[in-house]
Amino acid sequence: MRDMKKTKMVFTAAVLVAILAGCIALDATLPSYHIAITVIKKATVYALVAVSMNLLNGFTGLFSLGQAGFMLLGAYAYGVLTIPVAKRESVYQYFDGGAIHFSLPEIFAGFLGDTVGKTVGMLAALLVGGLLAALMAYLIGLPVLRLKSDYLAIATLGFAEILKAFFQWNKLGPITNGSNLLKSYPYFEHATPYVLIAGVLIAVILLLINSTYGRAFKAIRDDEVAAEAMGINLAKHKRMAFVISSFFAGVGGGMMAMYSGTIAAAPFKSALTYEILLIVVIGGIGSITGSVIASFLYIVSSEWLLRGLDSGTFLGINAPSIFKNGFRMAVFSVIIMVIVLFFRKGIMGDRELPDLLDKRPKKAKKEAAK
Amino acid sequence: MSLLPYMINGISVGGQYALIAIGYTLVYGILRLINFAHGDVFMVAGLVMVYATASMPIYLALPLAILVTVVLGFTIERVAYKPLRTAPRMSLMISAIGVSYLIQNLAFYITGGVPQPVSNPIPWISDQVTVLGASTKRVTLLTPVLTIVLVFLLVYIINHTKIGMAMRAAAKDFETAQLMGIKINAVISMTFVIGSFLAAVGAMLYFTNYPSVAITSGGMPGLKAFVAAVFGGIGSIPGAVVGAFIIGLCEEVIKGLGYTTFSDAFTFALLIVVLCVRPTGLFGEKVTDKV
Numbered sequence: 001m002r003d004m005k006k007t008k009m010v011f012t013a014a015v016l017v018a019i020l021a022g023c024i025a026l027d028a029t030l031p032s033y034h035i036a037i038t039v040i041k042k043a044t045v046y047a048l049v050a051v052s053m054n055l056l057n058g059f060t061g062l063f064s065l066g067q068a069g070f071m072l073l074g075a076y077a078y079g080v081l082t083i084p085v086a087k088r089e090s091v092y093q094y095f096d097g098g099a100i101h102f103s104l105p106e107i108f109a110g111f112l113g114d115t116v117g118k119t120v121g122m123l124a125a126l127l128v129g130g131l132l133a134a135l136m137a138y139l140i141g142l143p144v145l146r147l148k149s150d151y152l153a154i155a156t157l158g159f160a161e162i163l164k165a166f167f168q169w170n171k172l173g174p175i176t177n178g179s180n181l182l183k184s185y186p187y188f189e190h191a192t193p194y195v196l197i198a199g200v201l202i203a204v205i206l207l208l209i210n211s212t213y214g215r216a217f218k219a220i221r222d223d224e225v226a227a228e229a230m231g232i233n234l235a236k237h238k239r240m241a242f243v244i245s246s247f248f249a250g251v252g253g254g255m256m257a258m259y260s261g262t263i264a265a266a267p268f269k270s271a272l273t274y275e276i277l278l279i280v281v282i283g284g285i286g287s288i289t290g291s292v293i294a295s296f297l298y299i300v301s302s303e304w305l306l307r308g309l310d311s312g313t314f315l316g317i318n319a320p321s322i323f324k325n326g327f328r329m330a331v332f333s334v335i336i337m338v339i340v341l342f343f344r345k346g347i348m349g350d351r352e353l354p355d356l357l358d359k360r361p362k363k364a365k366k367e368a369a370k
Numbered sequence: 371m372s373l374l375p376y377m378i379n380g381i382s383v384g385g386q387y388a389l390i391a392i393g394y395t396l397v398y399g400i401l402r403l404i405n406f407a408h409g410d411v412f413m414v415a416g417l418v419m420v421y422a423t424a425s426m427p428i429y430l431a432l433p434l435a436i437l438v439t440v441v442l443g444f445t446i447e448r449v450a451y452k453p454l455r456t457a458p459r460m461s462l463m464i465s466a467i468g469v470s471y472l473i474q475n476l477a478f479y480i481t482g483g484v485p486q487p488v489s490n491p492i493p494w495i496s497d498q499v500t501v502l503g504a505s506t507k508r509v510t511l512l513t514p515v516l517t518i519v520l521v522f523l524l525v526y527i528i529n530h531t532k533i534g535m536a537m538r539a540a541a542k543d544f545e546t547a548q549l550m551g552i553k554i555n556a557v558i559s560m561t562f563v564i565g566s567f568l569a570a571v572g573a574m575l576y577f578t579n580y581p582s583v584a585i586t587s588g589g590m591p592g593l594k595a596f597v598a599a600v601f602g603g604i605g606s607i608p609g610a611v612v613g614a615f616i617i618g619l620c621e622e623v624i625k626g627l628g629y630t631t632f633s634d635a636f637t638f639a640l641l642i643v644v645l646c647v648r649p650t651g652l653f654g655e656k657v658t659d660k661v
Contacts, residue, residue: 057460063460146646147646149463154593154641157593158639158642161638162639165632278468285460326480326483330476330478333475334472336471344457
């Protein structure tokens with residue numbers, strides 16, 4: 001038993017180190033505009049957000065669809081706080097240079113040196129985005145978390161839409177730039193920083209899930225009444241899961257802003273939340289590893305491997321009339337439906353990376369076949 | 371500035387929302403499922419109308435659009451919801467979101483992602499008329515009338531026919547209804563057929579007022595119609611209709627007052643207030659949660 005535990009730890013560590021090493025190697029050999037780098041960046045961001053959603057939907061059993069709204073907050077916080085002062089005039093051209101006249105990376109660069117200060121400033125902006133999202137989640141949670149499953153889903157979806165409307169409001173223009181783009185902010189060029197940030201945050205979520213709080217979350221998911229009877233404070237733990245999940249979604253939103261180079265409220269619509277939810281389902285509801293794997297599978301195949309489905313030639317078959325724009329996503333959504341209907345456990349079920357070493361008990365297999 | 375044209379518009383939009391909201395409320399009443407794909411069914415109805423009216427005479431095109439929509443609704447239920455009848459509600463909802471995603475992506479593939487222009491599909495109803503000094507399209511006046519007629523018809527079906535009785539029984543208690551010999555699958559299919567039919571009629575009225583049908587056109591009206599259903603008390607048909615008219619009116623009046631950005635936000639704010647203050651809505655039955 002002890003040996004198994006040790007092997008599992010070594011295995012997990014080896015996989016993580018291998019991923020990081022692979023990432024650094026890619027960064028060193030490929031130019032930063034290469035598709036592989038772009039895909040890794042996007043996939044890590046999605047992985048972080050998917051894991052944060054899984055914490056809520058998979059581990060606590062709260063079916064929330066507000067993820068896009070919290071990402072929006074994070075993204076805007078990041079953009080607003082990091083645009084260099086010199087460029088504010090051109091970004092906020094319709095709002096006289098905006099209302100905010102400082103930039104976190106520049107402030108930190110003032111006393112930490114250029115490279116270190118800038119990085120610290122960017123990380124601080126991400127953190128602020130996360131905290132804002134968490135604060136908003138706390139406020140929203142007060143009324144909303146009393147609702148049951150599908151009402152909760154629709155209420156959180158509604159909050160995300162309200163947030164979107166506010167950020168497009170012209171009166172808030174000096175801060176949010178109204179319905180215009182935020183741009184010219186600094187970002188990490190290489191993939192490794194993304195992988196590192198997302199990796200650390202996902203590890204934190206993992207630790208949380210394996211803590212007393214995590215066990216309370218799972219108890220709430222499995223049976224609210226029983227959990228309450230065992231002395232778990234339902235309101236407190238639900239709020240906690242909601243706030244923590246939103247914090248990570250906010251940071252994820254900030255990273256999304258970094259990755260995409262411009263920020264507007266429009267892309268943070270409910271379709272984004274649906275996409276992330278479907279990634280969580282593909283990976284397995286209740287599996288962190290699953291969410292990460294599914295994010296990479298989803299992004300790598302949709303952004304890169306299956307590109308051919310959209311542009312005429314796929315696997316050497318040339319049929320422009322079938323493989324035209326949109327075919328890729330159509331194929332994708334069919335696959336998703338098959339997973340939702342027939343493989344409800346997703347890729348990982350509720351297993352994690354170390355559990356892959358476990359031998360599947362044969363009895364369970366037989367029972368499943370029945 | 372007069373608010374009158376906005377109010378007339380609001381009543382019309384409310385009627386269109388009502389037709390969609392009934393689809394939500396019927397399905398929710400029986401399956402306890404927010405049918406996220408309903409808004410997309412509505413969008414497909416609009417698309418089919420655009421395609422059909424362009425290639426055939428109107429007396430063939432409109433029935434065809436309705437038929438396609440109804441078949442779509444029926445198929446969605448059979449393929450995506452029926453296999454999950456014993457699964458937890460979350461799986462059912464995820465399946466609904468998946469279907470919505472699938473329909474949107476298929477529509478994107480078929481239309482090539484280009485919003486399809488609506489070029490006067492039903493000539494008579496888009497004529498300009500003048501009411502109380504405000505110029506508007508005839509469809510604006512026709513919608514509330516048609517909505518009310520259809521709703522009365524539906525209420526008659528539900529209260530006075532055998533299938534209606536079966537639907538009420540299934541909504542009351544799923545399992546007991548089954549024990550009493552009600553063919554539950556037929557009843558559920560029927561609710562989807564009725565819901566899709568009304569959504570198709572709603573789509574024809576709705577999209578005549580818009581320049582084009584895009585693949586995402588169904589999302590917002592769908593969600594708002596759902597809010598209307600919740601506002602009126604989910605499971606209640608009169609509730610859904612009243613809720614839809616109120617939401618349509620409020621929204622257009624807010625636009626009239628110059629806060630267009632917040633017309634969507636208002637709807638959701640209303641939803642949250644209703645859910646927190648009176649979760650059963652205006653006409654909803656009080657249900658005690660079973661442990």
